[in-house]
Amino acid sequence: MSQALEQRLLEQIEQWELVDPHTHINPHAPCARTLTDLLGYHYYTELAHSAGMPKKTIEGPQVPQDPKAQAAALIPYLKHIDNTVQYSWLVEIAQRLFGFPHERITEENWEELWHLAEQATQRADWEQQVLRTSRLQAVFLTNDFDDPLQGFDTSRYVPCLRTDDLVFKLTEPEVQQRLVRATGVEVHGAESLGRALDRLFEHFVSQGAKACAISLPPDFCPEEVPPDQADGAWKQLQQNPQHAQARSLWSRFVFWSLAQRCQEFRLPFDLMIGVNRGVYAHGVYQGQDLFDSRVSLIQYAKLWNAFPQVVFPVSVLASVTNQELVAYSWIFPNVVVHGHWWYSNTPSVIYRDLANRLEAVPRNKIIGYYSDMYKLEFALPKFGMFKRVLARVLAQEFVLHRRWSEQRALDLARQILVENPRRIFGLE
Ligand SMILES: [Zn+2]
Numbered sequence: 001m002s003q004a005l006e007q008r009l010l011e012q013i014e015q016w017e018l019v020d021p022h023t024h025i026n027p028h029a030p031c032a033r034t035l036t037d038l039l040g041y042h043y044y045t046e047l048a049h050s051a052g053m054p055k056k057t058i059e060g061p062q063v064p065q066d067p068k069a070q071a072a073a074l075i076p077y078l079k080h081i082d083n084t085v086q087y088s089w090l091v092e093i094a095q096r097l098f099g100f101p102h103e104r105i106t107e108e109n110w111e112e113l114w115h116l117a118e119q120a121t122q123r124a125d126w127e128q129q130v131l132r133t134s135r136l137q138a139v140f141l142t143n144d145f146d147d148p149l150q151g152f153d154t155s156r157y158v159p160c161l162r163t164d165d166l167v168f169k170l171t172e173p174e175v176q177q178r179l180v181r182a183t184g185v186e187v188h189g190a191e192s193l194g195r196a197l198d199r200l201f202e203h204f205v206s207q208g209a210k211a212c213a214i215s216l217p218p219d220f221c222p223e224e225v226p227p228d229q230a231d232g233a234w235k236q237l238q239q240n241p242q243h244a245q246a247r248s249l250w251s252r253f254v255f256w257s258l259a260q261r262c263q264e265f266r267l268p269f270d271l272m273i274g275v276n277r278g279v280y281a282h283g284v285y286q287g288q289d290l291f292d293s294r295v296s297l298i299q300y301a302k303l304w305n306a307f308p309q310v311v312f313p314v315s316v317l318a319s320v321t322n323q324e325l326v327a328y329s330w331i332f333p334n335v336v337v338h339g340h341w342w343y344s345n346t347p348s349v350i351y352r353d354l355a356n357r358l359e360a361v362p363r364n365k366i367i368g369y370y371s372d373m374y375k376l377e378f379a380l381p382k383f384g385m386f387k388r389v390l391a392r393v394l395a396q397e398f399v400l401h402r403r404w405s406e407q408r409a410l411d412l413a414r415q416i417l418v419e420n421p422r423r424i425f426g427l428e
Pocket of ligand 1: 022023024372
């Protein structure tokens with residue numbers, strides 16, 4: 001009974017046209033060109049490395065230039081990770097987008113997949129086909145602050161100003177030069193920083209940006225810093241760029257200044273909270289970062305109190321912070337729950353976190369899901385995974401336990417997956 005119910009709900013959910021509110025897609029090359037582009041996703045390289053593949057197999061000067069040889073080197077390790085949900089994403093792409101007939105990718109059959117992928121990705125309408133099959137209408141980008149935002153359709157690929165470099169790396173000469181090139185403003189302290197940020201926000205908003213975003217380490221604690229203190233910190237950093245206290249003051253000043261611009265320019269400020277970079281120092285590219293359970297959302301209390309008009313879609317790296325996020329979003333009108341990020345993006349964790357959210361957070365403040373993908377092909381399996389969990393939560397928790405009608409449950413699902421992202425980010 002409950003399986004048939006889940007299936008009925010899922011069939012409806014799969015009809016909906018979606019917006020993906022956070023990705024790392026390059027709008028000039030949104031799709032994979034070869035199987036290697038898909039296997040290069042950090043989930044496969046880090047899991048293969050964790051399962052025994054030496055890092056030098058895929059990184060370093062001795063690695064062959066030929067993409068097919070690169071893929072061949074990783075394939076033998078896939079058998080160790082065929083239990084993982086990440087592997088199932090790859091198989092779903094292989095089967096549904098490329099027509100691969102097998103349920104596993106092995107040393108015997110992978111060349112068949114290589115050729116199927118090659119044929120598919122070379123088609124002139126491949127991008128359209130992937131978007132259509134995934135039912136994606138709009139895809140949010142992650143744009144560096146100096147991105148010119150030219151040469152693509154910004155209603156399909158929606159710009160989003162990523163600000164990690166501004167907050168944490170502005171003491172580096174190279175980042176300062178990028179800022180000068182992007183804005184014409186040289187930063188000498190608080191006042192000039194403000195002018196540079198104004199230029200960036202004007203540029204991004206005029207080009208259709210719908211959000212400002214940042215990922216934050218677990219020890220970050222936003223606070224208002226008076227401009228004279230920020231000036232003092234900037235001066236100290238010119239002498240010693242590693243001065244810990246000055247760095248922290250300056251970062252908090254830049255961050256707070258961004259929140260002020262979000263208020264002024266009416267942009268939601270996406271916060272991705274709790275990532276510790278470089279924990280596994282010998283890890284493969286993008287396979288070094290982990291969460292840190294010592295993070296608490298109490299660190300953001302001053303920020304959320306100070307900016308009641310700014311909407312903060314908040315992502316947490318791990319389920320351990322989910323209950324805090326649910327409670328903060330239940331109390332603060334400006335805190336919105338946003339997707340299932342990284343280590344909380346596996347089905348059993350999504351089930352628990354989503355059930356928690358759906359039973360306690362106002363329904364207009366839940367943004368169901370984003371893919372965080374680097375290649376467009378991954379929207380299909382990642383959203384597919386979420387939709388299946390969503391159908392299960394609706395069936396179990398709402399239709400069976402709370403005796404909701406199927407239609408009422410579907411209306412709730414449609415709101416979090418389709419309507420909320422459009423309304424919260426202001427898409428037409
Ligand atoms: Zn991301």
